[in-house]
Amino acid sequence: MPTERAASRTAVLVCQGRAVGDGRLAVGSFSDPVAMELLREDERAVVAAVRAAAVPAAWRERIAYESVAACAAVVVPRTVAIDAAIRAHAHPQLVILGAGLDARAWRMAELADVDVTEIDHPASQRDKQGRLGARPSLARTHRFQSADLAVSSLGDALESAGHDADSPTTWIWEGVVPYLRRADVERTLVAVAERSARGSTLIVSYQTRSLRARAGRLLARHVGEPWHTLLSPGAMAHLLTDAGFGVQTDEDLLTVAERIGTPTAHATSLRNGRIAVAARH
Numbered sequence: 001m002p003t004e005r006a007a008s009r010t011a012v013l014v015c016q017g018r019a020v021g022d023g024r025l026a027v028g029s030f031s032d033p034v035a036m037e038l039l040r041e042d043e044r045a046v047v048a049a050v051r052a053a054a055v056p057a058a059w060r061e062r063i064a065y066e067s068v069a070a071c072a073a074v075v076v077p078r079t080v081a082i083d084a085a086i087r088a089h090a091h092p093q094l095v096i097l098g099a100g101l102d103a104r105a106w107r108m109a110e111l112a113d114v115d116v117t118e119i120d121h122p123a124s125q126r127d128k129q130g131r132l133g134a135r136p137s138l139a140r141t142h143r144f145q146s147a148d149l150a151v152s153s154l155g156d157a158l159e160s161a162g163h164d165a166d167s168p169t170t171w172i173w174e175g176v177v178p179y180l181r182r183a184d185v186e187r188t189l190v191a192v193a194e195r196s197a198r199g200s201t202l203i204v205s206y207q208t209r210s211l212r213a214r215a216g217r218l219l220a221r222h223v224g225e226p227w228h229t230l231l232s233p234g235a236m237a238h239l240l241t242d243a244g245f246g247v248q249t250d251e252d253l254l255t256v257a258e259r260i261g262t263p264t265a266h267a268t269s270l271r272n273g274r275i276a277v278a279a280r281h
Contacts, residue, residue, distance in 0.1 A: 007127035011100030012043055014175060017071035018079060019047045025076045026260040032079070034103035038131045073266045074273055077256035081275045082174055082203050089201035091168040095119065095158065098176035101128055111139040117161045119154070122146040154191040165195045173204040178227040185229055189243035193280065200280040202245055206231050208272045236276055245278035
């Protein structure tokens with residue numbers, strides 16, 4: 001049976017970050033008009049404050065404000081980099097691992113000929129579906145597949161969702177790796193490789209080690225979703241290679257932010273966030 005757990009709080013923070021950025025950061029490169037619609041009224045309030053640069057005086061509200069503002073600075077370049085990789089490596093299937101409140105299937109017209117599957121914990125998927133209501137996906141087909149990967153098989157979940165292991169797949173693994181144990185990262189990579197036809201693409205975000213990353217780890221623990229795995233580019237390349245993927249690109253988010261012109265005040269956090277794109281041999 002799936003473990004009992006609340007929906008991800010980090011997923012809401014990331015969605016708030018995207019909502020802050022829509023029409024405001026990296027205009028022309030980034031757009032997510034769906035993000036605000038996925039948020040509840042109380043969650044939108046801090047987004048509106050950040051967008052208006054209305055810094056609250058009360059310390060509790062100030063912490064929420066700064067967290068959402070900092071998240072936007074990191075999430076926008078991360079989203080731009082992943083979206084670009086999806087467009088550059090188009091395949092007939094897209095699987096989003098740990099999807100959270102990802103809105104790509106509702107905002108990317110490029111997915112009109114793609115079968116999209118979202119894998120996430122049952123609690124998070126119930127929460128997302130409640131927020132979406134009857135909003136239709138833009139994808140050719142769209143499936144929610146609930147799975148608690150701490151106790152169940154990713155391969156079984158994908159089989160149940162109708163994923164075709166003989167057809168190339170684009171995999172998105174965004175904002176998940178730090179929250180997993182190293183053994184779970186390795187196990188997931190093996191499972192992804194087993195379902196990946198030759199030429200499939202894995203797009204994975206991860207965090208490197210640093211003092212700032214250590215601070216981020218403490219914040220994550222504070223909201224009840226602690227970090228466990230931080231990796232160097234070399235270590236990530238080794239894991240991908242062992243799983244049968246060859247790294248094509250691996251770029252830090254500071255480089256992306258500078259390229260698209262988004263704020264770099266949180267330079268250390270941006271430098272420690274990375275996006276690797278790898279192809280199945």
